[in-house]
Amino acid sequence: MIYILSAILFSAGQIIAGWVFFALSSVILIFNYIFIKSELLKLENMVKTAKEKDFTPKYVYPGLSEFNRLGIATSELIESLGKLREIRRLREQEFITILNAMDMPVFIVDQEGRLIVHNKASKSFMRIAQDEPSVKYYYEILRYEELIAFIKEAIVSESQREEKLEIEDSVFEAISFPFISRSEKFTLFLLEDVTVIERVAKMEREFISSVSHELRTPISVIKGALEIIESEKLIKKNGEKFLSAIKENSERMENLVSDLAKFNELEVWKKPLEQEIDFSSTVKRIYETFLQSAKGKNLDFKLNCEEGVFIKGDLFLIEELIRNLVNNAIRYTESGSVELAVYVNVFATLQVKDTGPGIPERDISYLFEPFFRVENSRSRVGGGSGLGLAISKRIIDLHKGKISVESKIGEGSKFTVQLILLRKIN
Template sequence: MKGSIFVKIFTSFLFVILLISTSIASFAVKRIKSHYIDTLSSDLKKISYPLSLSIKPLIEQRRFSELDSLVKSIGRETNIRITVIATDGTVLADSKKDPSLMENHGTRPEVIQALSKGYGETIRYSTTMQKKMLYVAIPLKTNGKIIGILRLSLFLSDIEHLLSNLSRDMICMILIITALSLLGAYFLAKGFSDPIRELVSVSNRLALGDFSAKASIQRKDELGKLASSFNEMGERIKKLFERVRLKQEELIAILSSLSEGLIVIDGNGRIELSNRSFDKIVGDSSQGRFYREVLRDSGLIKCVEKAVNEKRTVTKEVELNDKLFLISITPMVSENKFIVVLHDITEFKAIEKIKKDFVINASHELRTPLTAIKGYVETLEDEVQGEAKTYLKIIRKHTERIINIVKDLLTLAEIEEKGLDTSLKDIYLKGFLENVVKIFRPRAEEKGLELKFTAQCNPVIKGDPFKLEQVFVNLIDNAIKYTEKGEVSILLREENGYAVVEVIDTGIGIPKEYIPRIFERFYVVDKSRSRKLGGTGLGLSIVKHVVLLHGGKIEVESEPGKGSKFIVRLPVNS
């Protein structure tokens, strides 16, 4: 109750009312007192002038005894203290005291003012009467010469008594007004706080999930509108919660039906959510446990740690319970959580192996008869003349193309199966590329192309010389093959810890929509042109595999009609 809005409003009203009432009372008393004193001063001043006419002759004639009697007589009738003072401060007559017993009044403020300014007025404590008094003094002049001072005074006790009664009456009035104001403030504060208290109660019920709670405030002011809006908000929240509940149930159903294993790991490494497929993979319930307890494979745990530390998606193939899984760990952008998905690729890998084995076996089986066919065709070409020789050339051309395809298939299968040779060598790229470029100079000159090689540095990399030679042979071969005029340039430079080799041509270029697929097996942009030039559709696939095996990257920039640029980045020896 202490911090309630009712107490705050009521206390504020109380403070304001008391402040205003006190200020008005204080100001009124001061103004009344000031006005009353000003009025008395004016009255005393008016009385002093006619009185001075009776006093001046007695002073001139030095009839001080008669003067004192006159002053005392007038003082009794008017209840005003009258004092006549000589210019040297000697008291000549006084209506209350014996002037002979009174001290010199020359230093009194009102006397000094009357002598210097022609009129004196002051309120001070009287040492003679032992009371606070109001004094008014005027000079008594004859022929322009001051012969004395006439001083009139009144006791302020009468004024203070009057003001005391007035203050008491005002205090009573203020208390009555304050009581009435506070009564009004009470009802006003209550009328304001009760609806708010009801809204707080309803909001607490809503927070606890009671969406049937309604505010029953029937008013036409802003609080009534607030209650109406609050009830409408409650209805909307109810509908939203219902929608969220349905979505959550739908999501749980989807997650449960997924064949892929899925878990969500929180920032502390605890599994916050898991589906049935994941629990089936690990053979136990995993929700609420730490992922290290559940994922007992060291390779899998390292993948999760890498994703957590680097805050990026990590993908890797792992083996769990005699099955192969493609694991993907992805950080959630909005929260410090990670989604781990395990996709069973055992069957896919088995099919892939069957396909690879088939390609390898078929390639090996085709290699011998194709070589024999080529040999017989070459023999027949020497003996046959006329139109038959043309047919033999066509047979030889297509036989060579099939042999090249078989050769590339075997190369690709070998790269995928064996990877890189463990005994990698230091390769000085400048000399290495110069030797590759020399192979193609005669062919470039034959087509009228300028073949240029520029080396800005001589970086050293670790790699397989034979496989890397295949990379640059394929790239330069393609550049010359698809360039009819202009030049083919090879540029070697170093950038951010990578050796960068650019193979640039001024050939036909590649349309933008085909660039993402050019590294796929058997994919060619212009099939008729590729067949005509003897392309197999496997060269760029081999290039990409070799570059990736060396920890590098390959990019393509191309524009139809202007040429292409293949950029190979290989990590430099540190």
């Protein structure tokens, strides 16, 4: 009986101990749940306040629990974000201050056409009230079709563009710069008022045109008189040298006037550049016209031309470009060779290489400026108007091409022209 009673009591004790353990475990779990929930709520509140742009809250909890360390780390992270946000705010403020100090309209547009940033000059140009909201669509505000078309093309092409726009009675140089910020695409636009510059340029063109016209008549008279004198032999033998000098200089004046007129015409060129040009045949034809000139100087005149290279443009201008480069090469080369090459390397490429005196490196960047002359023996050979390369560069620019120069003193020069390839026929 005693044994049975002992067994019952032992079993009851085990049951009671189990229930006590279960109760204690439940209490601990409930306490941990409440504690964890409380700590998570603290962290959640910190993140919420940070989202509301309040970066000041501190996580405080006595002890060395893992939550305490996590809370302190989160608090420090939020503080760092606050500092970074303040730095960014100051930089944005500096940026806006700089933009507002500029007297030209500057504005930024996103891919959807929204005006994200615009300075005071832009607001005045677009006639936006200072207190109006910043975010508007450019096509809802602007009244100038040319500018709207320019902005639209710049956004779609995502490339840097420059274009002169006539807006009311003014001329603006419109420039676009695409960029990416925080994975979003934007385009910055600048509008520079170049009305005064354009008026001065127009006066210059009119002056050149007038001078060219006025000089042509007396030059024609001088040339005509000289031809009559020569044909009727009205000058003695010892005066032939003087007569030759007059003729040579009158021709030089005529070339100068002709180049001035060409340069002036190219400055305002508006004719379409839509002709399909057999570039290979054009170069070969011009090469043949210079054979006698090269032979007269005992130069080795070579042509290496790929067949079937076609471009689009104006044939007259392309011929002028080729003639200018070949003429320069032959004129300034006293001995050795002049080589012409046409080949395709993504572009339709023309290369003119000579063994002339070469060009100093310091002068290469100025070669295409009007009336610039190289300060060596090259400038003293054969005269010239000083406009040939400026005309060539303008022709290349009109055809959206490129030109590069490589040269060494005493070894010669190489001019490489790259034009947009229309097609290549094999």
